[in-house]
Amino acid sequence: MRSETCWALLIVGVAGSAADRAAAVKQAFQLSWDAYYEHAFPHDQLKPISQSGDDSYGGWGATALDGLDTAIVMGNQVVVNQILDYVPTIDFSSCNQSSVSMFETTIRYLGGLLSAYDLLNGPAANLVNETSKVTNLLTQAASLADNLKVAFTSETGMPYNGIDIQNQTIVGEPTNGLAAIGSLVLEWTRLADLTGNAEYGNLSQKAAEYLFNPQPSWVSPWPGMVPDNLNISTGEFISDSISWDGGSDSYYEYLIKSYIYSPSRFSSYRDQWEEAVNSTIQNLMQNTTTGSGQNLTYVGTWNNGTFSATMGHLVSFIGGNFLLGGSVLQRQDLIDYGLALTEGWYAAYNSSATKIGPGALSWNATAAGDNGQTDTYDELGFYYTASSYMLRPETLESYYYAYRITGDEKYRDWSWEAFVGINSTCWTGSGYAEINNVDNTTQGGGFNDLQDSFLLAEVWKYAYLIQADDAEWQVSSNGTNSFVFNTEAHPIRVSGN
Template sequence: MFALLRRTRVVLLVVFFVAGSTLYMLMDQSREPSLNMVFPPSGIQLDSETLKFRADAIKEAYQHSWDGYMKYAYPQDELLPMSKKGGNSMSGWGASVIDGIGTAVLMELDDVVQKQLEFIATIDYTKCEHVISMFETTIRYLGGMLSAYDLLAGPYSKTFHAGKGEKNYDLVNKLVYQSVKLADALKFAFDTTTGIPSGYFRLGDGAVKSNDINIIAGIGTLVLEWTRLSDLTGDPQYTRLAQKAQEYLLVVENPEVGEPFPGLLGTHVRLNDGNFQDSFGGWGALGDSYYEYLIKMWVYDQKRFKRYRNRWVEAADSTIKYLASSPPTRTDLVFVAEYSNKDSIAFRGSHLACFIGGNFLLGGQSLQSNKYNVFGLQLVNGCHETYAGTPSHIGPEEFGWDATLVPGGHKEFFEKNGWYYRGESDYRLRPEVIESYYHAYVVTKDNKYREWAWDAFLAINRTCRTENGFTSIHDVTREDGGRKDDKQESFWFAEVLKYLFLIFNEEGIQAKQKIGFVKGHKQRWVFNTEAHPMKVMV
């Protein structure tokens, strides 16, 4: 590690890893420069007509996706647009309906919302023929219903209820009733020696698919939804269950195995004693949303969740210190590496992990720290380059930047772009890069990020759109995206289209109640990991 280079009041710490240089500026705590000093504004101007045109185009994409779902898949979980039928990968309770309702509310698609509410009121959450994922069911179903309630009982109540009588008030209240029914059906999963929930199980006979371990994302991505349910109902049992499980991640009993860097954890935790089985991890799959929720819980309630904030700061600082990395051919880019233990760093990333830029920006805004804002914007720029560098203009599922592992035939591409395709090169309608664009725009108000989001939408609309909806594609290395993989994910409604719409309609949302930050850095809403906005405690 090089010595610190001092220049007036700014300290630059340049950390070099084996595979490339980390180019991250840690600011002198006594005086952090403004974001405009580090990231000069682009000066791009967008008029109201352009913004409305783009927001309307995104609404049309939602309506097109919804119409195809209703025609061929309702009330199953998702549309298979190429096969013209439905699929049930998320418990068979109509995941696309619940995942999609919040976005439809924000878009003021009242006829769609009406149909969604009427369906949700009929679901029997005590019956399910499928193996249930505690994680997915919580973030999609429970999160979706609670968010819809907060929106429809709050800023969108007058618009939606106007002239429709008491029936709609009953349907909105039913969202909380159904949330309780679902949580009561799921809560037996916490009945383990430690209180850490089983990750997969069946209802009815109680058969458990995985009764020995869970992952930190599966343990640490329940607390926002279950706490919100307690706060809405006044019944503390739900938040107690989720917070008891979370304790094993907030305080690691054996850090030598489970916490290789301060705040950064291993992945698998035993249900019988709460101990970690390994020390590998990062901000990608299996761990991602655990870190995401630490800062979001503090945003949700700053009085109750200071420990969560402190734990996020630990993880964020360790990420900057130990995992930030730049490719040797593109030292202007910054990515976040993974680890097997504290002595083994892997220079690889994923589309899933590209939410991290937005999460650092959320932390920077809520903590009023430009250190995290600067790092977050660097990560947003890095993930943008994975989109800009492909023929389809969509980033791949996996990528790497280790100069010693560049595949044959990819060296010229690596020299130019600073990364290479690793493993899967498909696109699964994932939201993470666009999610980070949204946060970058909220923080900077720079229309550059709106342009990046629009470019992403145009690419997705060109390659993933079908006659009946949208679908994942097989190969982003081809201009046309290659083979269409026949699945319209429910999070297409919940996340991709919501973040896109908000990027271009943030000002319109303000007329009711702004979903992003408001004056004084106090946020009124916080997104769960499925992009369902929930009202924060005041």
């Protein structure tokens, strides 16, 4: 049960010290973990309504490995050791699913194992007394990668996404998405550096020659921007859709993060990122005006020559990515754009009855009229095109970067408002669940029976870190960082540190 202190904090909303807020988020994490541990462990995720388990990610305990480094940064020694005791029991050569996703397995499991290893070998070493428990993390990370390597057996060396682990075969067509191909470098290169086996890094970096020089050349209308799907057997793109949305998002995210990890090895990734953000500013970024005259900034999509003024919640991480890159490259213009993009999604969160942002929004005035949303558009400058909330972290992620880079306390307040909304609306009594309608304060218009692993990996981590004291794993305001977060919010120690 929540303590009376936590309840009081929830009632007062944005009141309370940063330390009190951080403590409340730690308690929400504990509630999430306890419900998962009781009803679903070692399955991948909790189904809180039916109080059962979900095995969408291979059945290796995704929530445990996703939540491990969050427990570490929160100093939760009990949960840390519960998970560490489980890690060596996992058999990554056996799977209860017909196939697993190379992308999802890398960002959740491999990222989680490596992050915990880096933290427990460094600034959080005090949490574990037995060195073998930490060594097991790297051993299991290498075991997992060895079972995933079959994904790189295409003619070009670019990875397939579907893998039958037990039979070591490929599942599906010889196509893959941009994010699934381009979001492996950080984890696989870190594994190479830690083990001394360069093969891991070389395999993941092979895709760059195809992604940085897209073929046929006409598929890239602007420098640095490429479509969301390609044939990995030929190396040619087969899509006309260009965006920062799901399927493409973390490719752009990893360009600058790879550079942060190792500037000497990934300077070309930095160059690609700068081209992409410059093209995004010029071609995909738009402003909309609210009824009170406030200007809001959003990023649309480009499909076969047609611009669409829509933006999904997944894309709201872009503010944080611009802020991170702007701080590292000392580009104030990118910091300013990042803050504007972050403010656009705060407006979306602030507009709902629950103070949680919608699954997607649009600022297309014509479409608003066609959908009977003219009044809403005139007042807010946007309207919802999807009202659900899938326990997603992306807006909280941008709040985190905004606070860490500017020090402005309002971002802490924004994050706390969102936390209060999520904590009170998504709680089921036995874990947290996705909701159908962010504008409905009665259980969010109904629950979807799933507590996603990234609730523990990302939502609670960003909500906690923004209120927490400075630490080695925190993002720095001066552009010099000891850790860089993968797309699942797992802090990876940068090369050389």
